[in-house]
Amino acid sequence: xxxxxxxxxxxxxxxxxxxxxxxxxxxxxxxxxxxxxxxxxxxxxxxxxxxxxxxxxxxxxxxxxxxxxxxxxxxxxxxxxxxxxxxxxxxxxxxxxxxxxxxxxxxxxxxxxxxxxxxxxxxxxxxxxxxxxxxxxxxxxxxxxxxxxxxxxxxxxxxxxxxxxxxxxxxxxxxxxxxxxxxxxxxxxxxxxxxxxxxxxxxxxxxxxxxxxxxxxxxxxxxxxxxxxxxxxxxxxxxxxxxxxxxxxxxxxxxxxxxxxxxxxxxxxxxxxxxxxxxxxxxxxxxxxxxxxxxxxxxxxxxxxxxxxxxxxxxxxxxxxxxxxxxxxxxxxxxxxxxxxxxxxxxxxxxxxxxxxxxxxxxxxxxxxxxxxxxxxxxxxxxxxxxxxxxxxxxxxxxxxxxxxxxxxxxxxxxxxxxxxxxxxxxxxxxxxxxxxxxxxxxxxxxxxxxxxxxxxxxxxxxxxxxxxxxxxxxxxxxxxxxxxxxxxxxxxxxxxxxxxxxxxxx
Numbered sequence: 001x002x003x004x005x006x007x008x009x010x011x012x013x014x015x016x017x018x019x020x021x022x023x024x025x026x027x028x029x030x031x032x033x034x035x036x037x038x039x040x041x042x043x044x045x046x047x048x049x050x051x052x053x054x055x056x057x058x059x060x061x062x063x064x065x066x067x068x069x070x071x072x073x074x075x076x077x078x079x080x081x082x083x084x085x086x087x088x089x090x091x092x093x094x095x096x097x098x099x100x101x102x103x104x105x106x107x108x109x110x111x112x113x114x115x116x117x118x119x120x121x122x123x124x125x126x127x128x129x130x131x132x133x134x135x136x137x138x139x140x141x142x143x144x145x146x147x148x149x150x151x152x153x154x155x156x157x158x159x160x161x162x163x164x165x166x167x168x169x170x171x172x173x174x175x176x177x178x179x180x181x182x183x184x185x186x187x188x189x190x191x192x193x194x195x196x197x198x199x200x201x202x203x204x205x206x207x208x209x210x211x212x213x214x215x216x217x218x219x220x221x222x223x224x225x226x227x228x229x230x231x232x233x234x235x236x237x238x239x240x241x242x243x244x245x246x247x248x249x250x251x252x253x254x255x256x257x258x259x260x261x262x263x264x265x266x267x268x269x270x271x272x273x274x275x276x277x278x279x280x281x282x283x284x285x286x287x288x289x290x291x292x293x294x295x296x297x298x299x300x301x302x303x304x305x306x307x308x309x310x311x312x313x314x315x316x317x318x319x320x321x322x323x324x325x326x327x328x329x330x331x332x333x334x335x336x337x338x339x340x341x342x343x344x345x346x347x348x349x350x351x352x353x354x355x356x357x358x359x360x361x362x363x364x365x366x367x368x369x370x371x372x373x374x375x376x377x378x379x380x381x382x383x384x385x386x387x388x389x390x391x392x393x394x395x396x397x398x399x400x401x402x403x404x405x406x407x408x409x410x411x412x413x414x415x416x417x418x419x420x421x422x423x424x425x426x427x428x429x430x431x432x433x434x435x436x437x438x439x440x441x442x443x444x445x446x447x448x449x450x451x452x453x454x455x456x457x458x459x460x461x462x463x464x465x466x467x468x469x470x471x472x473x474x475x476x477x478x479x480x481x482x483x484x485x486x487x488x489x490x491x492x493x494x495x496x497x498x499x500x501x502x503x504x505x506x507x
Contacts, residue, residue, distance in 0.1 A: 333458025388422025
């Protein structure tokens with residue numbers, strides 16, 4: 001962390017001090033294991049641990065002061081007491097780097113689905129205008145020059161400050177950032193002031209963390225608190241979840257509705273479509289543009305419009321908006337087409353929610369002459385009630401292969417059994433816990449005119465099994481299966497019998 005020395009009262013505003021009148025610091029951390037002499041230790045309460053339990057360890061390592069939400073009696077070092085330690089840590093992490101984010105125009109995107117697509121499109125638009133762009137999201141973090149694989153959709157507060165500092169060093173003036181519901185709830189972005197924001201949709205996800213739909217919706221609404229006072233919040237009018245969200249917003253008067261419905265402030269109109277793309281008219285605040293895109297599906301009509309609306313708010317000209325949108329041929333793991341010369345379509349998609357999977361299959365169905373074959377699973381140690389709902393969404397396919405996703409510390413067979421409980425009938429369901437074999441089986445089922453969809457993991461390059469992380473990229477596995485089939489004319493897999501899936505699950 002950069003060594004700017006800051007006063008806490010000036011950085012955090014009206015806070016209370018115990019054992020001192022104010023504090024000046026040059027480094028802060030919320031991890032007692034990395035405390036160095038002179039540091040401020042920030043005691044953050046997490047879902048499993050309370051940071052106050054580690055204050056003694058921080059003091060032993062040389063912490064000069066503690067920041068927490070309640071005074072801790074008996075401490076030998078000064079204390080700073082704040083209403084929200086997470087938000088305070090976010091502001092400190094940025095202030096200790098001399099507030100690099102304040103030098104950028106930042107567009108934030110949240111929503112259950114579509115965040116990655118919108119931010120990637122927005123970055124392409126900014127770059128088409130001749131300016132470098134930063135990007136923070138599910139796939140990668142980029143400072144406008146160099147990029148690295150992402151660890152979280154939204155970095156933690158310290159890492160967020162680090163990346164914005166890198167952007168400033170590279171003279172980057174724009175950043176597109178995904179902001180997850182976890183990050184909003186945990187106030188990781190409290191130090192940001194957004195020039196514009198969009199909420200793509202709010203459907204079911206992360207209820208293992210947020211406990212219920214209302215809490216999840218409230219977390220999403222917090223993006224409105226990060227906006228500059230007059231900055232717009234773009235909400236998708238086509239999404240019922242966004243409509244439910246509006247009453248919870250800090251400044252509902254700043255909402256601009258976008259979508260395909262006639263009462264939208266910004267409306268997208270589909271002019272023409274085929275399996276390889278769409279032509280659209282995008283009605284923006286300062287005029288309409290016509291775009292030919294390689295992306296397909298109603299959800300991408302909404303995503304393209306959201307990216308264009310955000311870009312217009314950032315004062316990017318229409319020519320760059322068109323050039324940027326038309327220049328994107330694919331987004332990693334988002335209905336990404338895998339072509340090895342096979343006589344059918346094959347896609348990898350990140351759809352891992354019931355709504356996301358349903359929309360993915362609707363899109364593929366609309367341009368498929370033959371059957372739709374879907375491979376999917378569900379993550380372990382996550383919202384268990386979502387699993388049968390995933391099965392219900394998958395029933396839109398003609399052949400369904402249920403497999404492992406990221407089982408983490410759950411038994412894959414149990415996850416699959418939970419999924420299978422949601423099917424209304426099992427006659428078109430194949431169970432194959434080994435994901436590589438499941439993908440191979442799906443390819444073996446396909447004939448000319450069909451579409452194969454491998455859903456759930458998208459761009460991910462590793463699979464989480466127990467405490468291990470193994471290399472596994474759906475795109476590479478699918479391409480390998482397709483090449484084997486194309487290079488071996490006799491390569492035919494016998495269709496799996498119609499026996500009940502529960503009988504095929506290993507104990």
